[in-house]
Amino acid sequence: MSDDTKNELKNLSRRHFLRNTSVAGVAGATLAGGFGSAAALLQSQKARAASESGEVAIAPGELDEYYGFWSGGHSGEVRILGVPSMRELMRIPVFNVDSATGWGITNESKHILGDSAKFLNGDAHHPHVSMTDGRYDGKYLFINDKANTRVARIRLDIMKTDKITTIPNVQAIHGLRLQKVPHTKYVFANAEYFIPHPNDGQNMADLENHYTMFNAIDAESMDVAWQVIVDGNLDNTDADYTGRFVASTCYNSEKAADLAGTMREERDWAVVFDVEAIEKAVEAGDYKTIGDSKVPVVDGRHGSKLTRYIPVPKNPHGLNTSPDGKYFIANGKLSPTCSIIAIDKLPDLFADKIEPRDTVVGEPELGLGPLHTTFDGRGNAYTTLFIDSQVAKWNIEDAIKSYNGEDVNYLRQKIDVHYQPGHNHASLTESRDADGKWLVVLSKFSKDRFLPVGPLRPENDQLIDISGEEMKLVHDGPTYAEPHDCILLRADQVNPSKLWDRNDPFFAVTRERAEKDGIELTADNKVIRDGNKVRVYMTSVAPQFNLTEFKVKQGDEVTVTVTNLDQIEDLTHGFCMVNHGVSMEISPQQTASVTFTADKPGVHWYYCNWFCHAMHMEMTGRMLVEPA
Ligand code: CUK
Ligand code: CUA
Ligand code: CA
Numbered sequence: 001m002s003d004d005t006k007n008e009l010k011n012l013s014r015r016h017f018l019r020n021t022s023v024a025g026v027a028g029a030t031l032a033g034g035f036g037s038a039a040a041l042l043q044s045q046k047a048r049a050a051s052e053s054g055e056v057a058i059a060p061g062e063l064d065e066y067y068g069f070w071s072g073g074h075s076g077e078v079r080i081l082g083v084p085s086m087r088e089l090m091r092i093p094v095f096n097v098d099s100a101t102g103w104g105i106t107n108e109s110k111h112i113l114g115d116s117a118k119f120l121n122g123d124a125h126h127p128h129v130s131m132t133d134g135r136y137d138g139k140y141l142f143i144n145d146k147a148n149t150r151v152a153r154i155r156l157d158i159m160k161t162d163k164i165t166t167i168p169n170v171q172a173i174h175g176l177r178l179q180k181v182p183h184t185k186y187v188f189a190n191a192e193y194f195i196p197h198p199n200d201g202q203n204m205a206d207l208e209n210h211y212t213m214f215n216a217i218d219a220e221s222m223d224v225a226w227q228v229i230v231d232g233n234l235d236n237t238d239a240d241y242t243g244r245f246v247a248s249t250c251y252n253s254e255k256a257a258d259l260a261g262t263m264r265e266e267r268d269w270a271v272v273f274d275v276e277a278i279e280k281a282v283e284a285g286d287y288k289t290i291g292d293s294k295v296p297v298v299d300g301r302h303g304s305k306l307t308r309y310i311p312v313p314k315n316p317h318g319l320n321t322s323p324d325g326k327y328f329i330a331n332g333k334l335s336p337t338c339s340i341i342a343i344d345k346l347p348d349l350f351a352d353k354i355e356p357r358d359t360v361v362g363e364p365e366l367g368l369g370p371l372h373t374t375f376d377g378r379g380n381a382y383t384t385l386f387i388d389s390q391v392a393k394w395n396i397e398d399a400i401k402s403y404n405g406e407d408v409n410y411l412r413q414k415i416d417v418h419y420q421p422g423h424n425h426a427s428l429t430e431s432r433d434a435d436g437k438w439l440v441v442l443s444k445f446s447k448d449r450f451l452p453v454g455p456l457r458p459e460n461d462q463l464i465d466i467s468g469e470e471m472k473l474v475h476d477g478p479t480y481a482e483p484h485d486c487i488l489l490r491a492d493q494v495n496p497s498k499l500w501d502r503n504d505p506f507f508a509v510t511r512e513r514a515e516k517d518g519i520e521l522t523a524d525n526k527v528i529r530d531g532n533k534v535r536v537y538m539t540s541v542a543p544q545f546n547l548t549e550f551k552v553k554q555g556d557e558v559t560v561t562v563t564n565l566d567q568i569e570d571l572t573h574g575f576c577m578v579n580h581g582v583s584m585e586i587s588p589q590q591t592a593s594v595t596f597t598a599d600k601p602g603v604h605w606y607y608c609n610w611f612c613h614a615m616h617m618e619m620t621g622r623m624l625v626e627p628a
Contacts, residue, residue, distance in 0.1 A: 009200040049302035057525045058085035066427055066488045066505045068440065069127045069141055070461075072096075073482025076141060079156060083427070083488055084438055086463055086477040090117040092162045094152045095122020095145045102584025103339050104220075105557070107593045111509045116150055116166050123147035125484045126176040126236075128290050128491075129156070130219060133215050134241050134325075134432040140219065141163060141487075142174040151176065151189055151217055157497050158505040159475055160506060163222040168293040169193050170213050175236035175319070178219070179275070179429070181243040186275070187217040187227060188246050190234035194255065198291055207255050214248060214273060214300065226282050230271055230307065231255075236325045240343050241325030241432070243470070247341065248271045251315035263334060265505030269317060270330045270341060271582040274350055277306050303551075308349050312339040313363075318372035322381070322396060324432035327361075331370040331383060336372050337363045338383055338402060364399035364410050367394040374426040376436030376466055380412060384421035384441065390414045391424060391441055391464070393471055415471045417462050419445040423485040426466060430487065440470065440486055453565040459483055502588040507591045514591075521535075521563045527551075534598075536560045539575050540586065543613035545606075548621040552598045554628040560606075562586045574609035577623065585610060601627035 005069055029247065058064055064082030072079055076096030080089045097104030097120050106108070110117045123146040130140040141154040149171055153163040170191030178184040194210040196203040203209060212234055213227040232250035239246045251270040254261050278298055280288065287296035300307035315337035320329045321343075327339040340362035348354045369386035376382070383392045397409035424441045430432050446460040458478035465472040500506075502522070514521050517528050519537050525547040528535045534556045538547035540563070552558055562575050564586040572587045577596065586592045598604075608619035 006248070006470055010555075018304055024472050027490070033064055044512040056080070058087075058289045063491065065491055066438065067491055067494050068484040068486050068488045069129070070479070071124040071127045071143055071484045072480075073125065073440070073484040074123045074146075074147070075481060076124055076145070078124060078127060078141070079479075079483070080159065081477075081486075083440070084475070086461065086475050092154055092159055092161065094143060094154065095119070095148065095468055096166075097152065099583050101583065102594060105582065105594060106584045107162075107434075108507050112161060114166075116148060116164060118626075119148045121147055124152075125174060127485060127487050128176060128178045128430065129487055129489060131178060131180045131431060132183040134180045136428070136431050136433075136489050136493050137183070138489065139595045140184075142176060142219070143444045144173040144189055146172050146174050146192070149173050149191070151187060151222070153219075153222055155506075156494055156534065158500070158504070158506060159496060162506060165222045165224065166218060166219075167191065167215050167224060168295060169197065169290045169297070170215065173215070173250060175234060177246070177430075179239050179243060179246075180321075181239075181241050184219045187219050188235050188237055189215040189217060190248050191215060192233055192235065194233055194252075195581070207257060210255070211301070213297065214246075214271075214332065216275075216278075224295045226287070226298060228273060228278060228280060228298050228306060230593065231301045231309065232268065232271075234271075235316070238319045238321040238328065238430075238621065238622055241326070241512070242343070244274060245328075245330045245343060245346050246275050247310075247330075248273070249273065249312075249316040249319045249320050251333070253315065254417055259499040263315060264602060265314070267313045268316055269309045269356075270316065270328065270339070271299065271300070272310065272341075272346060274306055274308075281306060288484075306348075308356055310339075310341060310347070310349075310359055312341075313337060317370075320373045320375070321430070323375050323377050323429060323432060324379075325432075327396065329371055329373045329381065332370060333369060333386075336340070336365050336368055336370065338366060338373060338381075339363050340396065340403075351605060362396070362400040362403040364395060364402065366411070367414065367448070371421070372423045374424050376426055376438050377428075377434030380436075382424055382426060382466070382471075383415075384423060384424045384437055385414075386420050386422065387519060388414075389419045389421065389443075390416055391421065391439070391471065393466075413471055413558055414468075415464065415473060417441045417443050417464075417473070418449050418460055418476070419443055423613060425486050425488060428490065435490075437465075437467045438488065439466045440488065442483055444482075444618055446476075446478060449476055456481070458534070461486075487512060499567060500587060502589055504590075507593075510591050510593045513593075514561065521561070533557045533558070539563045539565050540619075541565045542568075542571055543608070543615035543619045545575075545608070545621045548623075549590045549624065551624045551626065553626050554598060554601045555579050556598045556625075557595060558598050558623075559593055559595040561591060564588055566612075571612055572610040573612050575606060576609040577606045580604065581607075584612060598623065598625045601625045 065085040068081040070079040078092040094102035172192040175194040192598040194212040212406035233248040233252040237248040315334040317333040319329040345359040367385040395411040461477040463475035
């Protein structure tokens, strides 16, 4: 153990004063984001030295060992990074509008966005990869949108969003995790805020009768399979390795609508859902529906057979399943502790043989503001301490022994991070394959770590080597708002396509329309008039569009469909119609289309906006609009 860690342990008693002090004190410390002790400064200097030694450099031209998928928070997107280089490889627009690819602009993306295409914003928090038998299968990535109550699916072969579902009857999908075993049949999604039902302007003051719901979405169809009414609210969630249990944290058991109210009780709870029992209830028709929605709704409030409420301190936040399948860990946030819930005790709890708190087998004290815990597969847990700006490494079995009165030290090390970490994520940590090599810590504040860039600063994703006994900080990665969470997979667990398949369902709507128009997408360059709707079909081969001029009338609704015939990897074209807000990507063998109104008479140039050839500038054409 390093001296710093020893000092830290001594200082724990000093930190105790905050534990039982007024809630305002804790909240104040949170807001102020204090991070400075001399020991902390020393440690941060040591960390910088480690990073300067360049031990983990990935040389130019070398490929990374891991894919990292980052949620983009309120930018609404997902980003792909290579780990350990932390190089950003690609962005996947999801809940945002993207000028480069035309997401939110093209007909294909609008079809996927459906009714929610009217929203131009999103808040993407929790990216999780589909699993088979507790291992990442590399097929899909799912992500929530807290802002507009949606769940999206990204196909990891093409790295595009292919389904988006708006969850009915609830507000703000926050925690999201996947069923791990036997495979990802369900996406589990927590709706955070309780609301009246129906939410029609009546009963807005009657908080007692407001509720929120836990949601299961069918991972293949992306339809909502069922919803469970709960007491309190819902924050984060995770599933077990038997397929039967899912647990969610609740920070507002008080059912308060004000900050102070949410902190009134010393304990809130983790609610555990019995998925098998819920499925049986739904099969037996033991459910109701709400309003126009056909989704089965079961009641999981106190007294229900479908749930159990395990009291844990205080305004708990992250909920993380250990990769050995033994424990749910509820992170205390306003308590300096994490609560270890033994999953093998849950069948007895549901059979009413034991009390809810009997399932808590450890409650280690880690530091101030524990938010999320991740695992190395060697029995150690890594918990972010938001207020302390640290990650605490601790041993789970030792924490359980200590809880049982044995004199063991479960804390292994604390490392300073910069600053105020939210999530952290170790390589393969949510699967049986947790390999304990890399830890990404997603810090909410970067403060002095980078050149200042105005009042809005980047955040800071730090990379920590956890392969040895000691955590070592090796990289600072500035990121644009707000990299909320991430997931790391081995490169061999993902198998992306290099060219589009001409039969890909991603542009099936466009293929069907072309068929109706008698168009061969890979051959025809034609203009089809249908009343005041004009459909322009063209192919492209670098460096030209095979239709360099078309005529329409002012006021026509014009749909331009471009098929990229190039078969060379990495040869993407674009289509941009000047002064019409039109821009899209057409990657090799892809078809993409966009619809707009030709509302201005005259000559309007279009051009390719993805660099494709020495003559890329010359890849142009003209739309001639006759006055009405
Ligand atoms: S969770 Cu989303 S706001 Cu990802 Cu730490 Cu708190
Ligand atoms: Cu085609 Cu640039
Ligand atoms: Ca609370």
